[in-house]
Amino acid sequence: MKIVTTPDGGARVWRVSIDTGGWHEKNDIFSEIVFDVGGEVFRRTPEEFVQEVERFRAHYLEGNGPIFALYETIQAVRDVAKAEDRHLTSKERALIHGIRQRTFVMFEEQLRAAGDPGADPDIARAK
Template sequence: MAERYPQYYFYEGWPVVFVRTPDGGLDCLRLSAENGEFVRNMSYVRKIRYGTTADIDTVTRDEFIQMVEALRGERLKGEGPVFALYETIDAVEQKARDEGRWLTPEEEALIHSLRVRTHELFEAELRAQGRRGMPEES
């Protein structure tokens, strides 16, 4: 059976995705901490495929999106609707921390849905700028 792509990983906590190229080859993209886009970095293919002592997790697309948006929200600063949503997520999480408690199921669901929305907005902005976002599901 042929492997399905994209394949989603967390490599030492960082989102890495393997995708098929139009000619049937393999490409590897890693989330950039500097600008939130995905950049080509083929070194992860060997590290993930052939073993290392690194912490590597295979994840679903939904888990991948949640981590991408958590990292974008933590690392990037800016203005506009997506950053307002990142601030809302941070405020919900900060309230739970201030109260010394775990997030409620309702808060977790809210954060999950907000990250889905921030993902849509951020990816649309990357595309509008001609930059590389997360690969589409094939």
């Protein structure tokens, strides 16, 4: 989920789709999110948000093309560490982080080109 401000000072709530990786507007749950009614609401920095969205997309989506090849690269790195019964090295973690940063931008740019109003590749550039 992400909440973004509107030009008139309001807010829009977007939820990432488990089927497409795109964004669906879900303004009806704004108060639940803002007032933490559901009990499982976490604030994320833009960087944490990007990593979480890409972890979600890589887990639930299947497809072809460069984004999915990069998701497979991440999985291969993780599989090697698991097979060797060890934690990821700092270099491997940095590699995965960088790949997810890039796939987020790539995915969001594709969504924007397809007309998804919730797409925002600039989140990955926010500090």
